[in-house]
Amino acid sequence: MKTSATIAILLLLIASISQAADLAQQVDRLAKPYIDSETVVGMSIGIIQGDKTVVRGYGKLSADDSRVPDGRTIYEIGSISKVFTGLLLADAVVEGRVSLVTPVEELLPAGFSMRRRDEVAPIRLWHLSTHTSGLPRLPDNLKAADPNPYAEYTSENMAEFLAQYQPRKKPGENMEYSNLGTALLGMLLAADQKTDYATLLQTRIATPLQLDETQIVLSAKQQNRLASPHVDGGAPGRTWDFDVFAGAGGIRSDVDDLLKFAQAQLDPPAGKLGVAIDLAWRIQQQPLDANDFAMGLGWHVAHDGSTRWHSGQTGGYHSSIFVSRKLDAAVVVLANTATGEVDVLAEQLMRMVAGVDEKPREFAKLVEVSPEKMERLTGKYQLAPGAVFTVSVQGNKLLVGLTGQSMLRVYPRSETEWFYKVVDATLTFQVDKSGRGVSVELFQNGVRRTAQRMGKNE
Structure with missing residues (x-):
């Protein structure tokens, strides 16, 4: 009996390894054209499909470093940071510190003020996380053309802008993607707990979920694992640093950590953090226009109604994450090249996981010039x-x-x-x-x- 049980377990293990190997081959087949065409310099990919997890690396860390990226290679994840900020809002709601409908004005620090479009309708916290606040994408006192545009934009600069900005739309009237809105949300949540965003991220999300490499500021050892940035086409890019805009795009992470984060969305942990994850996952805003996506807190909801996703891009990186509870699956793609083609690959991989026979992309062949x-x-x-x-x-x-x-x-x-x-x-x-x-x-x-x-x- 013991021998039969041991053989059965061994056969299951062999079958599981075989299925993971097959999944890895499918990922390789779809990812390879992006490297061969030099669309992406280097990237790390993570897949969860039920009880199978696959992590693959492709390309190289930089033109001068031919090492292949892996699951512990660190990248800037850009606007995927907004998902973490949405979860921080949900966490504060579950803890009873705020509610989704708390007016922003009630949490403004000393020295801040805001104008209303309508005296009866203040901007509320959930508006900031669902891009329905009426605030613009970026403040007009941000030097967006700067190679490192967010590094020196402080809370004082934000206070200056908010004091003079007159909203053109009522909160909830339309959806307009706003880095400013999420940055303000991150700042308010940190200020409410008398800390900074980086510390709030660590104490409320990263440490409980054991996301050791998910940081705003990297340690020296982590800096050595940061892939070099490139712009579309492979030329050297720039890393971006963040001050008050950290909650909108300042997080750095690796595939191993983001797979842990994705698994927590698929199977939330017991306790208040799990409740917060479910709250952030829940649809909080239906589309207001044909081109809009429904929103959770920070999450975009795909048109299938079940898949949550977000992407991000900085001055030398692009990132994409898709999570589906219906499929019990997730896809993470992190690249050291700032190109939206990464999102196309992530969508291909998600459809593959869903059972679609995805064909590798064919990129146009280039003329060779010496x-x-x-x-x-x-x-x-x-x-x-x-x-x-x-x-x-x-x-x-x-x-x-x-x-x-x-x-x-x-x-x-x-x-x-x-x-x-x-x-x-x-x-x-x-x-x-x-x-x-x-x-x-x-x-x-x-x-x-x-x-x-x-x-x-x-």
Whole structure:
């Protein structure tokens, strides 16, 4: 009897390993084209499907570090932070500190004030978490063009903006995605407990769920596991630091931690935190427009009515998480490349988990242009006074930057015609007999503008 039981257990274990291996192969098949096409430099993927968990890594940490990312590689997760802030609101409600309908004005710290669109209708906490507050996406005193836009935006800056901002819509009148609204929510919840957002995140969510790598500020050891950031096209990007906007996009994490977080959504732990998870999961706002998604607290609700999801992007990373209690499944994709293509992959993986026969994507094949020929296009081209294109070569990549903007990779349709992936724009070079660029034409939004090569000393 003992021998038979042991054999049965062994067979179940072998079957489980085989199923996980099959799942890993399916993930590899869908992920590989994103690396082969250089759409993504490196990424880590985590899948939960019932009792199976698979973690896979692809690509490399950076152009100078060929190590393959894994489940412990850390990334900026951007706006997935909003899901954590929504859970912090639910936690405060369960603890009895606030209610979903508590007016924001009641929690404003000293020195803050807000104008109302309607005296009868204040902004309430749940409005901030469901993007129905009437607050704009970003405050107009934020230097959004800065390579690290949120680092120096403080609570004083937020107070200055809120004091003068006149809402155009009543709370609850429409859905307008607002980083500002979630940032304000995170600040208010932390201030109510006389702490900062990073500490509140640790004490109320990360520590109870054993999310050891989920932080606002990384330790030195964690910093060594942070994948290098890249913009769409593979050029170097920037890490982003956050002050008062931390609750909207400041969290860093890894796939192993986010799978733990996803598992807690699928099977909430006993106690008040589990109650808070269910509260945040519950639909709190139905769509107000055909293009809207229903909302939990921080969570978007997919059109199937059951899957919760969110994505995030910073100056060099993109992240996506999908969780379905109906399927008992979750998908996490973290990439060190700021491209929305990551969301497409995450959706593919979620459909695969749901049983759909997903086909690997086919990316357009690029014309091969030698680095020597690309070098002949390098230089500076003046589009207008104060607006200069800088063209350079990095390895086998042609990079173009306009004054005050990041260097972005462009892709060849021919030796002289190149296109961006991050925006719908084309650059066409005019060359002399030696192949040296003499001008470049920008075609964007139906308009053609020509930039002339500048002299060697300019």
